[in-house]
Amino acid sequence: MNGNVEQQQEQEERQEEYRLLVDEIEPKHxxxxxxxxxxxxxxSICLIGQLFLTFFLTxxxxxxxxxxxxxxxxxxxxxxxxxxxxxxxxxxIGGAGSIVxxxxxxxxxxxxxxxxxxxxxxxxVGARLFTVAGPVLVYGTLISCIIGLIYFLLY
Amino acid sequence: xxxxxxxxxxxxxxxxxxxxxxxxxxPEEGEGPLGSYFDWILDDPLFGEKSWEMxxxxxxxxxxxLALQKIELQTQDVDFxxxxxxxNQIISSNYAARGLEIPFxxxxxxxxxxxxxxxxxSMLMDGGFAHRVLLGSCSHHLSAERQFRYPVExxxxxxxxxxxxxxASGVLVLEAQGEGPRVNMGTVGKVVxxxxxxxxxxGAAMAPAAxxxxxxxxxxxxxxxxxxxxxxxxxxxxxxxxxxVELLKQRGFDLGEKLQDCGILIYDTCxxxxxxxxxxxxxxxxxxTGLFLRKLREKQHQNLLLVATGALMxxxxxxxxxxxxxxxxxxxxxx
Numbered sequence: 001m002n003g004n005v006e007q008q009q010e011q012e013e014r015q016e017e018y019r020l021l022v023d024e025i026e027p028k029h030x031x032x033x034x035x036x037x038x039x040x041x042x043x044s045i046c047l048i049g050q051l052f053l054t055f056f057l058t059x060x061x062x063x064x065x066x067x068x069x070x071x072x073x074x075x076x077x078x079x080x081x082x083x084x085x086x087x088x089x090x091x092x093i094g095g096a097g098s099i100v101x102x103x104x105x106x107x108x109x110x111x112x113x114x115x116x117x118x119x120x121x122x123x124x125v126g127a128r129l130f131t132v133a134g135p136v137l138v139y140g141t142l143i144s145c146i147i148g149l150i151y152f153l154l155y
Numbered sequence: 156x157x158x159x160x161x162x163x164x165x166x167x168x169x170x171x172x173x174x175x176x177x178x179x180x181x182p183e184e185g186e187g188p189l190g191s192y193f194d195w196i197l198d199d200p201l202f203g204e205k206s207w208e209m210x211x212x213x214x215x216x217x218x219x220x221l222a223l224q225k226i227e228l229q230t231q232d233v234d235f236x237x238x239x240x241x242x243n244q245i246i247s248s249n250y251a252a253r254g255l256e257i258p259f260x261x262x263x264x265x266x267x268x269x270x271x272x273x274x275x276x277s278m279l280m281d282g283g284f285a286h287r288v289l290l291g292s293c294s295h296h297l298s299a300e301r302q303f304r305y306p307v308e309x310x311x312x313x314x315x316x317x318x319x320x321x322x323a324s325g326v327l328v329l330e331a332q333g334e335g336p337r338v339n340m341g342t343v344g345k346v347v348x349x350x351x352x353x354x355x356x357x358g359a360a361m362a363p364a365a366x367x368x369x370x371x372x373x374x375x376x377x378x379x380x381x382x383x384x385x386x387x388x389x390x391x392x393x394x395x396x397x398x399x400v401e402l403l404k405q406r407g408f409d410l411g412e413k414l415q416d417c418g419i420l421i422y423d424t425c426x427x428x429x430x431x432x433x434x435x436x437x438x439x440x441x442x443x444t445g446l447f448l449r450k451l452r453e454k455q456h457q458n459l460l461l462v463a464t465g466a467l468m469x470x471x472x473x474x475x476x477x478x479x480x481x482x483x484x485x486x487x488x489x490x
Binding site: 014015016018019021022025026027028029034082083085087088089090091092094095098099104107108110111112114115116118131132 | 205206301305306307308309310311312313314315316349350351356359363393394397398401402428431
């Protein structure tokens with residue numbers, strides 16, 4: 001028994017030692033550069049959204065309607081760019097900057113839809129449409145419910 | 156008949172001869188620094204098929220046909236076909252074997268499959284069970300992406316340590332007699348797991364397996380780094396190779412310039428934005444059948460040790476947080 005425990009300890013030590021070695025070798029992420037590009041790409045997407053919002057407001061929409069139409073427009077643009085194979089290139093540069101805005105949500109729905117079309121509309125597109133967006137929807141809804149409940153109890 | 160030697164190694168008494176080889180690669184691989192060594196560079200990663208999976212299968216089947224065509228043989232002249240790939244239930248190889256109609260062994264060793272096939276093929280030959288063996292492996296970037304990672308059009312940022320699954324296939328034909336490079340020895344790898352669980356850093360997971368197999372090979376066969384003029388690892392990439400160099404140094408071996416890696420060679424990693432380099436069953440297969448087979452034939456290399464490495468996880472095991480077991484098989488080929 002003792003032998004086994006010792007062996008296990010030795011193995012763990014060797015693994016730990018190797019992990020330290022790998023940590024040393026691994027190329028490091030350039031956080032400043034990544035943040036800069038995320039800001040640039042994310043900011044540009046938001047700027048375009050703001051331009052649409054302002055445009056719709058000048059066309060006589062109320063604020064709520066204008067916001068909804070803007071979100072819809074941005075989803076269409078995100079889906080279109082995914083369809084022509086451009087959005088993944090934007091994502092490569094922008095990282096979180098292209099994932100967080102609503103265009104990223106559109107991308108996460110359209111990409112699996114295109115990908116799994118070959119497995120058919122039921123087991124392919126239907127079953128896998130939300131593989132990426134699913135967790136966002138599940139936990140987004142869950143958190144909204146919890147916050148709603150807290151709000152209800154407090155006021 | 157051949158002999159087992161030491162713990163894990165084999166020495167062939169009648170070393171099988173590599174009489175032919177062929178490969179097909181995708182557009183990115185064709186644009187890479189080894190472009191001129193490949194037989195067939197695809198413009199269209201779909202290869203005229205309906206799906207990436209069928210394109211991958213066609214790549215393997217067509218490279219097999221090409222390898223036979225080069226020596227004017229038919230599929231019925233071959234005794235066995237050994238192949239493997241990365242897809243679930245190795246469908247690319249299964250479907251290619253359906254088309255070729257040659258008695259078939261399907262193999263899985265992840266990216267080490269090519270060396271595994273070469274080793275087993277040589278054993279079949281030396282054991283007297285076959286006169287001629289066809290073997291190969293393949294991978295496709297887009298079919299691997301959808302199985303292991305994200306949908307192709309998903310806008311995600313790749314990790315700096317991530318490797319790029321190559322779109323490539325490579326096939327060899329072995330014969331008992333003839334002219335060409337010979338497979339002299341081999342070392343069958345053990346599964347080694349040093350606790351790395353990051354699927355975006357497979358090179359680091361595989362390096363300890365490569366080190367283990369290389370050191371065992373030296374010990375078993377009483378060879379040393381001077382016995383070889385080049386030692387080629389499968390697809391450790393830049394991070395894995397750096398780890399391997401350190402691990403070998405700790406044991407007193409410095410291979411220096413002799414150590415090369417198919418995953419690093421196949422792309423211009425900076426120019427092509429491939430991060431740590433290439434990976435996939437097709438990587439070692441295409442680089443060996445393209446670059447190294449030619450160099451062996453032209454006698455630029457006399458003795459080569461191919462050490463193909465494989466990361467043996469699945470998307471399920473990695474989602475469940477398990478670490479990545481890895482394997483490396485070594486095959487010694489002389490001109």
